[in-house]
Amino acid sequence: xxxxxxxxxxxxxxxxxxxxxxxxxxxxxxxxxxxxxxxxxxxxxxxxxxxxxxxxxxxxxxxxxxxxxxxxxxxxxxxxxxxxxxxxxxxxxxxxxxxxxxxxxxxxxxxxxxxxxxxxxxxxxxxxxxxxxxxxxxxxxxxxxxxxxxxx
Amino acid sequence: xxxxxxxxxxxxxxxxxxxxxxxxxxxxxxxxxxxxxxxxxxxxxxxxxxxxxxxxxxxxxxxxxxxxxxxxxxxxxxxxxxxxxxxxxxxxxxxxxxxxxxxxxxxxxxxxxxxxxxxxxxxxxxxxxxxxxxxxxxxxxxxxxxxxxxxxxxxxxxxxxxxxxxxxxxxxxxxxxxxxxxxxxxxxxxxxxxxxxxxxxxxxxxxxxxxxxxxxxxxxxxxxxxxxxxxxxxxxxxxxxxxxxxxxxxxxxxxxxxxxxxxxxxxxxxxxxxxxxxxxxxxxxxxxxxxxxxxxxxxxxxxxxxxxxxxxxxxxxxxxxxxxxxxxxxxxxxxxxxxxxxxxxxxxxxxxxxxxxxxxxxxxxxxxxxxxxxxxxxxxxxxxxxxxxxxxxxxxxxxxxxxxxxxxxxxxxxxxxxxxxxxxxxxxxxxxxxxxxxxxxxxxxxxxxxxxxxxxxxxxxxxxxxxxxxxxxxxxxxxxxxxxxxxxxxxxxxxxxxxxxxxxxxxxxxxxxxxxxxxxxxxxxxxxxxxxxxxxxxxxxxxxxxxxxxxxxxxxxxxxxxxxxxxxxxxxxxxxxxxxxxxxxxxxxxxxxxxxxxxxxxxxxxxxxxxxxxxxxxxxxxxxxxxxxxxxxxxxxxxxxxxxxxxxxxxxxxxxxxxxxxxxxxxxxxxxxxxxxxxxxxxxxxxxxxxxxxxxxxxxxxxxxxxxxxxxxxxxxxxxxxxxxxxxxxxxxxxxxxxxxxxxxxxxxxxxxxxxxxxxxxxxxxxxxxxxxx
Ligand code: SF4
Ligand code: SF4
Ligand code: SF4
Ligand code: FES
Ligand code: FES
Numbered sequence: 001x002x003x004x005x006x007x008x009x010x011x012x013x014x015x016x017x018x019x020x021x022x023x024x025x026x027x028x029x030x031x032x033x034x035x036x037x038x039x040x041x042x043x044x045x046x047x048x049x050x051x052x053x054x055x056x057x058x059x060x061x062x063x064x065x066x067x068x069x070x071x072x073x074x075x076x077x078x079x080x081x082x083x084x085x086x087x088x089x090x091x092x093x094x095x096x097x098x099x100x101x102x103x104x105x106x107x108x109x110x111x112x113x114x115x116x117x118x119x120x121x122x123x124x125x126x127x128x129x130x131x132x133x134x135x136x137x138x139x140x141x142x143x144x145x146x147x148x149x150x151x152x
Numbered sequence: 153x154x155x156x157x158x159x160x161x162x163x164x165x166x167x168x169x170x171x172x173x174x175x176x177x178x179x180x181x182x183x184x185x186x187x188x189x190x191x192x193x194x195x196x197x198x199x200x201x202x203x204x205x206x207x208x209x210x211x212x213x214x215x216x217x218x219x220x221x222x223x224x225x226x227x228x229x230x231x232x233x234x235x236x237x238x239x240x241x242x243x244x245x246x247x248x249x250x251x252x253x254x255x256x257x258x259x260x261x262x263x264x265x266x267x268x269x270x271x272x273x274x275x276x277x278x279x280x281x282x283x284x285x286x287x288x289x290x291x292x293x294x295x296x297x298x299x300x301x302x303x304x305x306x307x308x309x310x311x312x313x314x315x316x317x318x319x320x321x322x323x324x325x326x327x328x329x330x331x332x333x334x335x336x337x338x339x340x341x342x343x344x345x346x347x348x349x350x351x352x353x354x355x356x357x358x359x360x361x362x363x364x365x366x367x368x369x370x371x372x373x374x375x376x377x378x379x380x381x382x383x384x385x386x387x388x389x390x391x392x393x394x395x396x397x398x399x400x401x402x403x404x405x406x407x408x409x410x411x412x413x414x415x416x417x418x419x420x421x422x423x424x425x426x427x428x429x430x431x432x433x434x435x436x437x438x439x440x441x442x443x444x445x446x447x448x449x450x451x452x453x454x455x456x457x458x459x460x461x462x463x464x465x466x467x468x469x470x471x472x473x474x475x476x477x478x479x480x481x482x483x484x485x486x487x488x489x490x491x492x493x494x495x496x497x498x499x500x501x502x503x504x505x506x507x508x509x510x511x512x513x514x515x516x517x518x519x520x521x522x523x524x525x526x527x528x529x530x531x532x533x534x535x536x537x538x539x540x541x542x543x544x545x546x547x548x549x550x551x552x553x554x555x556x557x558x559x560x561x562x563x564x565x566x567x568x569x570x571x572x573x574x575x576x577x578x579x580x581x582x583x584x585x586x587x588x589x590x591x592x593x594x595x596x597x598x599x600x601x602x603x604x605x606x607x608x609x610x611x612x613x614x615x616x617x618x619x620x621x622x623x624x625x626x627x628x629x630x631x632x633x634x635x636x637x638x639x640x641x642x643x644x645x646x647x648x649x650x651x652x653x654x655x656x657x658x659x660x661x662x663x664x665x666x667x668x669x670x671x672x673x674x675x676x677x678x679x680x681x682x683x684x685x686x687x688x689x690x691x692x693x694x695x696x697x698x699x700x701x702x703x704x705x706x707x708x709x710x711x712x713x714x715x716x717x718x719x720x721x722x723x724x725x726x727x728x729x730x731x732x733x734x735x736x737x738x739x740x741x742x743x744x745x746x747x748x749x750x751x752x753x754x755x756x757x758x759x760x761x762x763x764x765x766x767x768x769x770x771x772x773x774x775x776x777x778x779x780x781x782x783x784x785x786x787x788x789x790x791x792x793x794x795x796x797x798x799x800x801x802x803x804x805x806x807x808x809x810x811x812x813x814x815x816x817x818x819x820x821x822x823x824x825x826x827x828x829x830x831x832x833x834x835x836x837x838x839x840x841x842x843x844x845x846x847x848x849x850x851x852x853x854x855x856x857x858x859x860x861x862x863x864x865x866x867x868x869x870x871x872x873x874x875x876x877x878x879x880x881x882x883x884x885x886x887x888x889x890x891x892x893x894x895x896x897x898x899x900x901x902x903x904x905x906x907x908x909x910x911x912x913x914x915x916x917x918x919x920x921x922x923x924x925x926x
């Protein structure tokens with residue numbers, strides 16, 4: 001908590017409190033702290049005199065911002081057209097069910113975070129899942145467990 | 153300028169939108185997101201039109217008229233496109249009923265199937281019959297939906313006070329978001345995420361309470377669908393009539409309209425079009441009034457305290473008993489308590505009755521203590537609400553604008569947004585705080601010194617804190633500074649001293665003052681009757697110089713005082729501990745016609761819209777009947793007779809107060825008592841009841857007898873919402889439940905009470921806390 005305060009105050013030093021600075025501040029916060037937390041939004045709210053809701057409304061409009069910490073490993077499920085046709089969203093649901101989290105969230109043990117993406121650029125392998133930097137093509141729900149196993 | 157709409161030549165003002173121009177000339181263009189009080193949005197795209205010389209289909213609500221424009225609003229293509237657009241909207245809206253063949257039969261026969269938790273069609277929707285979406289569907293004659301339909305499966309949000317939210321019905325017109333931001337300046341909710349994942353609400357999964365919602369109901373009023381609905385009126389249906397009135401819950405006496413159905417009050421709204429007016433009411437005028445007038449706790453029949461206990465009696469019997477009690481007693485030994493919510497007509501009747509017939513001058517009100525009198529005496533310098541507009545520097549002092557004085561907080565926010573420096577002096581974070589140029593928290597436990605420092609700093613440059621210097625600098629360069637005082641000052645032990653310094657500051661700087669006051673007709677009370685202070689009457693009671701207490705709508709005691717008999721006359725029952733000998737049910741706002749006076753002595757009238765419940769009758773009629781019983785003088789107490797006697801110009805007269813020197817030792821927090829406890833008398837009082845006590849939803853936002861604590865403090869001490877804690881000062885301790893909320897800063901605690909006196913002395917009081925179980 002204290003730590004966050006110090007880091008955020010440090011970030012604010014480079015900006016005036018003009019609400020127009022919201023996006024650059026959010027970008028900087030994400031870069032320094034990894035994600036945008038509620039306490040961070042509260043600090044920004046005091047600084048720019050915008051409500052938390054206004055800030056969250058803007059931030060959540062852009063897919064570049066995340067609101068949950070990263071896990072040790074990041075799972076990205078492709079929801080692009082090709083993957084969608086071949087069951088991408090079913091994969092996503094399976095991940096959500098298995099890991100007991102929702103898209104954008106991180107598991108309690110901080111092992112995995114889960115996100116969707118529009119296209120990973122290898123549609124021939126659809127449906128595609130990316131874990132950290134490894135690409136898994138032709139994924140299916142049955143392969144889920146064994147795919148995750150090596151990632152601790 | 154001249155434009156042509158659908159071959160009709162019309163003349164319109166420059167700069168208005170095509171939609172407005174059309175509406176002015178009764179040409180209907182379907183629209184859902186545009187709204188009178190809001191800037192153009194162009195979200196729903198139903199208002200598309202064709203303009204000669206313009207490409208595509210511009211939206212009428214965002215396009216301004218230009219000279220000689222030729223506009224078509226109802227071509228075949230347009231209507232067809234509108235149908236498609238509307239079908240797209242409907243594909244995500246529970247629309248079964250909208251396109252059902254059996255609609256008409258269903259509406260007339262299945263009236264009782266509506267009270268369900270989730271709305272799956274119009275017949276199950278609180279907005280049925282009053283919905284803008286229904287109207288547009290009707291107009292465009294939609295009878296099928298060609299797109300795949302989709303139910304969002306969002307959870308229904310019904311766990312917060314006063315209104316429910318079912319975003320499965322939402323059409324994302326963003327009226328609610330915009331009215332909250334543009335009009336109410338609160339920005340509690342926003343559109344989150346994008347596209348199909350869009351939802352509306354505060355940041356993350358914050359509650360509306362934590363996000364600073366004022367529960368003003370503006371979003372509910374303007375929502376075109378059933379997505380937002382007032383809990384109290386959810387199944388009330390369409391009102392029979394709308395009646396103009398004023399709100400009796402603080403001295404701003406806002407204009408309102410009362411919604412009636414079958415002779416009952418079913419809701420209250422700000423004036424204007426019920427669907428278009430965001431209004432300037434606070435939660436009390438918007439939501440609480442309906443609850444109060446329909447409260448199941450109303451006193452409905454006269455009650456008499458027999459030897460065997462309390463029993464219901466007839467009015468004849470009650471009047472006989474009252475007459476007996478009053479005939480037997482020496483007028484000098486009668487004391488009278490009047491509520492500051494009584495109308496001018498009732499106060500004047502009370503004056504005639506008690507001064508001329510009973511012959512007593514012991515008239516007071518539970519609130520008329522020395523601090524209130526110091527406070528209200530400042531009103532000589534007071535300005536009206538409208539004059540705040542002219543100010544160029546605003547300073548609020550101990551103003552707690554949460555759930556209160558909405559027109560005032562709104563004008564502060566509007567002014568500050570336009571660049572007027574606004575300083576907030578005090579502890580509490582309210583709806584204006586975000587707009588403050590600076591919020592200044594006085595040195596804890598040294599509040600008087602703090603104001604002295606300001607005064608000194610004005611007189612000569614000095615070494616006061618940078619905050620004070622900045623404040624003084626800004627006041628000095630302003631030509632029209634205004635101090636806005638909150639009633640919380642009156643609860644401070646050093647109130648009298650602080651008010652004197654404030655008066656000095658005002659004189660030194662030529663500032664104006666605005667006094668907020670939670671009592672609808674305190675000014676009327678002080679203008680019509682020569683009152684005595686509460687302290688003086690209390691002394692008489694303790695010296696056994698009073699035999700009979702006559703209490704009208706007031707609640708001055710916490711236990712039965714040593715008198716022979718007590719008569720209570722109120723819309724609400726007297727508290728049990730009082731053991732009142734006689735309780736007489738009276739009518740209240742809504743059931744009587746009457747008038748209130750504002751701080752400038754202006755009189756505002758309102759009319760009765762309904763009848764009192766049970767056997768309750770008007771105060772004036774009660775006086776009339778008792779007077780006939782005692783038969784001393786021939787005075788007519790009826791509303792008509794009395795209202796003629798009210799002076800045109802009202803001027804306040806203040807009761808005399810003897811001031812005792814301060815005994816309490818005021819000290820700042822220290823290592824053994826590190827937190828500063830602030831006690832606040834609940835300002836949400838009406839007659840002898842507290843709104844928090846009487847209305848469950850109000851209790852959730854203004855909780856009495858609980859300690860409010862800052863989240864950071866709570867985290868440090870590992871205390872959670874709902875925990876029970878020991879609060880200890882050097883002489884007193886008590887257990888309270890905890891509420892964690894951001895409205896109070898770190899190292900402070902806030903305690904709202906309904907009792908007349910505070911448990912902890914002095915106020916504010918240094919305390920320490922520990923968890924109850926450790
Ligand atoms: S009730 Fe008022 S303050 Fe609360 S969200 Fe609606 S408009 Fe905003
Ligand atoms: S809740 Fe109502 S006002 Fe708000 S966006 Fe939805 S439909 Fe519009
Ligand atoms: S500000 Fe006062 S008068 Fe206006 S609605 Fe609220 S309580 Fe009623
Ligand atoms: S759609 Fe999945 S990789 Fe392109
Ligand atoms: S009313 Fe014009 S776009 Fe909605």
